[in-house]
Amino acid sequence: MLTKLSGSQLRQTLVQALSFSLVLTTAFMFWKGLSVITDSPSPIVVVLSGSMEPAFQRGDILFLWNRNPKVKVGDIVVYNVNGRDIPIVHRVVRNHVSPSKQLLLTKGDNNGLDDVELYSYKQYYLNREKEVIGAVKAYVPWAGYITILLSENVWAKYLLLATMGILAAFQRD
Incomplete structure (x- = not known):
């Protein structure tokens, strides 16, 4: 070629x-x-479910901050659980602090129960230092819907790639 x-x-x-x-x-x-x-491996995340409504809606983009050594009850955190690829956005409802670590219990605002069922087997609290990606400091409503569209619909990815290819081909002439 x-x-x-x-x-x-x-x-x-x-x-x-x-x-x-x-x-x-x-x-x-x-x-x-x-x-x-x-100080976060993923400083920007998209809300993928309605578990935090009315605070956050599906498609909102969240900006995280992980420089504070402790989080408080009422803070909204994003955390990862072993065996799950998608981070979870929920509010801290209980806090156990010791000199060596902070343990957190979380719950979605729109959920009836706390998150113990979402944690790893026989885990009752999150370790702040190991599992929390960051606390939410700001958000942009609805701006993440394009990410949801592309991740949930394979045809949307191909349509976007085809459009970019066609535009690139016309640009050469």
């Missing part, structure tokens, strides 16, 4: 490839920079 391209076409193709890689590396550096600033 590269042998059939003229010098200017080859140069244009290389410039486009470099521009694309610049966009990707910039996004990656931005994400990693936010991770360092917030």
